[in-house]
Amino acid sequence: MLDxxxxxxxxxxxxxxxxxxLRPGARIGLVAESIVAGRSAPARELLVWERxxxxxxxxxxxxxxxxxxxxxxxxxxxxxxLRAIDDAHGAGFARTLxxxxxxxxxxxxxxxxxxxxxxxxxxxLLDEIGFAYLGTCR
Amino acid sequence: MLEGERKLPHLxxxxxxxxxxxxxxxxxxxxxxxxxxxxDGYITPRELARTRVIAGTGCGIIxxxxxxxxxxxxxxxxxRQVALYDDKFLPQFEIIARxxxxxxxxxxxxxxxAGRYGGIDLGYCVQPSVxxxxxxxxxxxREMTKDDIRRCIAxxxxxxxxxxxxxxxxxxVTSFMGYLLASFNSKxxxxxxxxxxxxxxxxxxFMRELIDAIKQALPDHPLVVRLNxxxxxxxxxxxxxxxxxxxxxxxxxxxVDMISITVGWQEAPESSIGRDVxxxxxxYLAARAKRTCPDIPIAFGNRLPxxxxxxxxxxxxxxxxxxxxRPLLADPxxxxxxxxxxxxxxxxxxxxxxxxxxxxxxxxxxxTMNPALGHEVEPxxxxxxxAVKKKIMVIGAGPAGMEFAITAAQRGHAVTIYERSxxxxxxxxxxxxxxxxxxxxxxSIVRHYEVMAAKHRVEMKFNTEANAKLMRSVLHQYDVCVxxxxxxxxxxxxxxxxxxxxxxxxxxxxxxxxxxxKRVLVxxxxxxxxxxxxxxxxxxxxxxxxxAEKRIAGDVMPTFKWRHSTWVEELxxxxxxxxxxxxxTAGGAVVADAKGVExxxxxxxxxxASPRKSNQELFAQFEWMVDELHGCGDALMPRGIDAAIHExxxxxxxx
Numbered sequence: 001m002l003d004x005x006x007x008x009x010x011x012x013x014x015x016x017x018x019x020x021x022l023r024p025g026a027r028i029g030l031v032a033e034s035i036v037a038g039r040s041a042p043a044r045e046l047l048v049w050e051r052x053x054x055x056x057x058x059x060x061x062x063x064x065x066x067x068x069x070x071x072x073x074x075x076x077x078x079x080x081x082l083r084a085i086d087d088a089h090g091a092g093f094a095r096t097l098x099x100x101x102x103x104x105x106x107x108x109x110x111x112x113x114x115x116x117x118x119x120x121x122x123x124x125l126l127d128e129i130g131f132a133y134l135g136t137c138r
Numbered sequence: 139m140l141e142g143e144r145k146l147p148h149l150x151x152x153x154x155x156x157x158x159x160x161x162x163x164x165x166x167x168x169x170x171x172x173x174x175x176x177x178d179g180y181i182t183p184r185e186l187a188r189t190r191v192i193a194g195t196g197c198g199i200i201x202x203x204x205x206x207x208x209x210x211x212x213x214x215x216x217x218r219q220v221a222l223y224d225d226k227f228l229p230q231f232e233i234i235a236r237x238x239x240x241x242x243x244x245x246x247x248x249x250x251x252a253g254r255y256g257g258i259d260l261g262y263c264v265q266p267s268v269x270x271x272x273x274x275x276x277x278x279x280r281e282m283t284k285d286d287i288r289r290c291i292a293x294x295x296x297x298x299x300x301x302x303x304x305x306x307x308x309x310x311v312t313s314f315m316g317y318l319l320a321s322f323n324s325k326x327x328x329x330x331x332x333x334x335x336x337x338x339x340x341x342x343x344f345m346r347e348l349i350d351a352i353k354q355a356l357p358d359h360p361l362v363v364r365l366n367x368x369x370x371x372x373x374x375x376x377x378x379x380x381x382x383x384x385x386x387x388x389x390x391x392x393x394v395d396m397i398s399i400t401v402g403w404q405e406a407p408e409s410s411i412g413r414d415v416x417x418x419x420x421x422y423l424a425a426r427a428k429r430t431c432p433d434i435p436i437a438f439g440n441r442l443p444x445x446x447x448x449x450x451x452x453x454x455x456x457x458x459x460x461x462x463x464r465p466l467l468a469d470p471x472x473x474x475x476x477x478x479x480x481x482x483x484x485x486x487x488x489x490x491x492x493x494x495x496x497x498x499x500x501x502x503x504x505x506t507m508n509p510a511l512g513h514e515v516e517p518x519x520x521x522x523x524x525a526v527k528k529k530i531m532v533i534g535a536g537p538a539g540m541e542f543a544i545t546a547a548q549r550g551h552a553v554t555i556y557e558r559s560x561x562x563x564x565x566x567x568x569x570x571x572x573x574x575x576x577x578x579x580x581x582s583i584v585r586h587y588e589v590m591a592a593k594h595r596v597e598m599k600f601n602t603e604a605n606a607k608l609m610r611s612v613l614h615q616y617d618v619c620v621x622x623x624x625x626x627x628x629x630x631x632x633x634x635x636x637x638x639x640x641x642x643x644x645x646x647x648x649x650x651x652x653x654x655x656k657r658v659l660v661x662x663x664x665x666x667x668x669x670x671x672x673x674x675x676x677x678x679x680x681x682x683x684x685x686a687e688k689r690i691a692g693d694v695m696p697t698f699k700w701r702h703s704t705w706v707e708e709l710x711x712x713x714x715x716x717x718x719x720x721x722x723t724a725g726g727a728v729v730a731d732a733k734g735v736e737x738x739x740x741x742x743x744x745x746x747a748s749p750r751k752s753n754q755e756l757f758a759q760f761e762w763m764v765d766e767l768h769g770c771g772d773a774l775m776p777r778g779i780d781a782a783i784h785e786x787x788x789x790x791x792x793x
């Protein structure tokens with residue numbers, strides 16, 4: 001699911017407007033939640049979406065832990081989320097991811113503080129996928 | 139015995155905390171760091187003035203806001219959090235402890251090490267394991283070594299000793315919300331392989347060692363621990379409720395003198411205390427805590443704003459102390475009013491979370507309902523007798539006008555309100571009744587004004603339109619006129635729209651003058667449009683929101699933006715952003731997107747819910763007809779309840 005970089009490249013192109021504000025070098029990582037939680041997983045790939053000069057590109061890298069994952073945001077997807085996004089390629093992917101975030105199936109780990117994420121152009125993306133909220137006291 | 143004490147007998151019983159006797163069973167909770175202090179942790183005169191109000195609330199136990207215990211600032215999470223890592227901070231703590239004792243309350247100092255959320259002035263935070271936060275507001279984590287743990291315990295002990303030295307009777311430590319101890323307790327954040335990680339016994343070790351160290355150092359002084367009854371993080375791998383209660387037993391067995399039950403982590407995907415959470419929703423956690431630890435006093439108050447409910451719960455043995463904070467921000471006299479059987483005069487906390495919105499943005503906290511909060515040190519915010527008693531006319535009985543009128547009346551002015559409708563409330567009435575969260579909380583604002591207007595003999599003239607003719611009829615009878623006429627939907631903005639005569643004014647719909655059909659377009663995705671859209675969709679209409687900007691909820695308070703987004707999705711409301719109205723037709727409307735592509739949308743009702751325009755015409759009409767002419771609230775600029783109430787109050791204090 002996360003290891004088909006070409007398929008993901010097509011999805012990123014379909015949602016190009018969403019990623020347009022990101023500055024070159026911005027990186028988002030997607031990984032199975034089971035890996036992040038330290039449980040066994042069939043593969044330990046990290047899907048990386050990176051903003052290049054021409055737009056977004058997708059690549060698969062080995063996942064070796066939080067500290068070494070050189071991404072701005074790490075999205076951990078549980079089994080349901082992995083199945084859902086596998087079905088949701090193309091336009092509409094953002095809507096699916098939003099639903100998964102709200103349902104607790106996609107968990108974001110922020111590697112940059114808010115101000116730096118905004119400077120890197122993430123504001124629209126985070127708003128679109130319903131990420132920008134504060135927890136229980138909100 | 140006062141009548142209120144007779145009606146709420148459990149609340150006003152004496153209580154025990156360790157060897158101390160509390161005059162009642164109300165604990166003021168340290169629910170919010172104020173951000174009133176200096177950046178390097180010193181308490182300011184602003185804070186001291188605020189603390190005197192807190193001391194005067196009448197609570198039997200008062201918990202002072204959390205101080206961070208370490209000189210590095212790893213425990214510091216809030217922009218202007220107070221510090222207790224050195225004796226140099228003691229003088230102001232002594233003043234606070236004295237103020238609390240003068241009010242005959244038990245004084246508790248909270249030690250707050252924010253752990254996962256700390257290090258606000260550093261480039262890192264400390265945690266049991268390197269697990270990044272799931273919100274973007276914090277610093278990258280560093281794993282604590284065992285030496286770090288030992289040092290942290292020692293710093294907590296030293297801070298606790300300082301608190302007692304300053305005069306506090308006991309201390310409270312924080313093991314909830316995702317703060318340091320809680321992050322060790324949780325399997326979501328604690329991935330250690332040593333004796334501080336793994337099993338629940340190991341994960342609770344740091345907490346137990348810290349509790350034990352403080353108890354050994356201060357055996358005669360009560361120690362309170364705040365613990366989660368539910369983290370609301372379980373779907374992400376956090377502790378279950380059963381595990382939370384297992385940790386509670388550990389704390390009890392280690393010798394704490396009180397457990398304060400809380401709900402949720404900052405990162406939890408659901409809210410625990412907003413207006414959309416029903417009061418009493420979390421009471422079952424306190425009841426379970428009481429069954430789990432029957433010999434330890436249990437304090438609780440999450441989403442429990444009512445002293446009547448608290449009294450009943452205590453009477454049933456569900457918890458021992460009502461822990462309350464936010465309702466006392468809104469009305470510091472709440473406990474006194476309860477005691478004096480004046481609950482109808484209480485100004486209710488409406489769960490807007492304005493307080494926390496500001497704290498999380500590094501601002502001093504304020505309260506929508508209490509304009510004086512945070513300004514107690516400023517004489518300009520005090521209600522003092524007016525040097526010159528004036529006759530004042532107020533145009534509009536909405537929140538701004540009512541707030542002004544009641545404040546001015548308390549200062550000795552004679553106030554008359556002219557209101558064109560038949561009751562108090564203004565635009566708030568129509569929209570509040572449609573609020574998807576809890577209409578009763580918003581409508582409590584109106585009821586409060588009705589009670590207080592009567593109490594302070596504010597004269598009400600309903601069904602009276604304010605205009606130049608009225609003014610001429612009362613010429614020279616008033617010294618002051620205050621225009622608090624609110625705002626309207628600016629229908630003139632649609633002057634160029636073909637078919638505009640078919641548009642329905644949002645206010646007409648909100649106030650029931652127009653009945654909508656089953657297929658509705660709402661033009662404007664701000665708070666007015668969203669409230670109407672949500673209430674109509676809930677009633678079964680097919681609703682589409684048309685918003686010209688890139689996002690909806692542009693004028694909504696930060697804490698409610700996500701709520702509206704969620705409700706819109708849950709109710710199946712279609713949203714078209716970056717879209718404008720082109721024309722209104724017999725069958726609906728034509729809209730155009732950002733590229734100018736037009737689409738015809740079917741609808742039997744098209745509602746204009748934006749833009750808003752202040753009702754400012756009276757300023758020009760009355761300028762030469764009265765000695766003093768002022769304005770407040772939406773009549774100056776359309777905003778919301780917070781600005782209306784605060785401006786009305788400030789003006790009332792100054793006229």
